Amino acid sequence: MKLYYAETLAPRKACAVAGYLGLPIDYVFVDLRRGEHTQPAYLAINPNGKVPTLVDGERKLWEADAIICHLAQRADSPLWPHEPAQQIDVVRWMSWNSQHLYRHAGSLYFEHLIKKWVGLGAPDDAKVAESQRFFRQHTAVLDQHLKGRKWLLGNALSVADFSVGVTLPYAQSSAMPLDEFPEVRRWHDQLNEFDAWRKPFPEHAQQAEQAAAHA
The missing domain is CATH 1.20.1050.10 (Glutathione S-transferase Yfyf (Class Pi); Chain A, domain 2)
Incomplete structure (x- = not known):
């Protein structure tokens, strides 16, 4: 898995959950000041041009709340409740x-x-x-x-x-x-x-x- 992030609010929750779960993730820093989030290579995985984005195999997920739910499910963690x-x-x-x-x-x-x-x-x-x-x-x-x-x-x-x-x-x-x-x-x-x-x-x-x- 690759997690594209910047040191701002929405990526913070994704990085915190990933760190808490101890999942094997490659972190890719997106430099917002340099406009890396607006480049074609990044827009190809997240057309919104926002962070964070998670790439898990063939699946590309954006929106931090969706990402943290996916990470918890992926880890079979009770952070995503079963009920x-x-x-x-x-x-x-x-x-x-x-x-x-x-x-x-x-x-x-x-x-x-x-x-x-x-x-x-x-x-x-x-x-x-x-x-x-x-x-x-x-x-x-x-x-x-x-x-x-x-x-x-x-x-x-x-x-x-x-x-x-x-x-x-x-x-x-x-x-x-x-x-x-x-x-x-x-x-x-x-x-x-x-x-x-x-x-x-x-x-x-x-x-x-x-x-x-x-x-």
């Missing part, structure tokens, strides 16, 4: 995240981190305020749900936890008011106990060259 009702719950939380929490937490991530990274200037105060308002609204739903539950589906860790939590490692640097939600904070602290969650990205060649240059 149909729990599988539906996984889909429910992934859908909720993409429409609500990820959308607004991702906006804060963009305003505070990505804009600076690509030279687009300072955060837009109005957009930050709006995204924080929606972040509070949707995180309150998650906080209430987590009361009395260790993980999203109950006592068992699943791919839904990796999906829904993916923006939270950037809470402090992106001005997400995470500390207002003790259950969500507790839940994310549990995710932080996993090495694959804290350090999901492999060291790619460019990083190794930079480290060697400064050694």
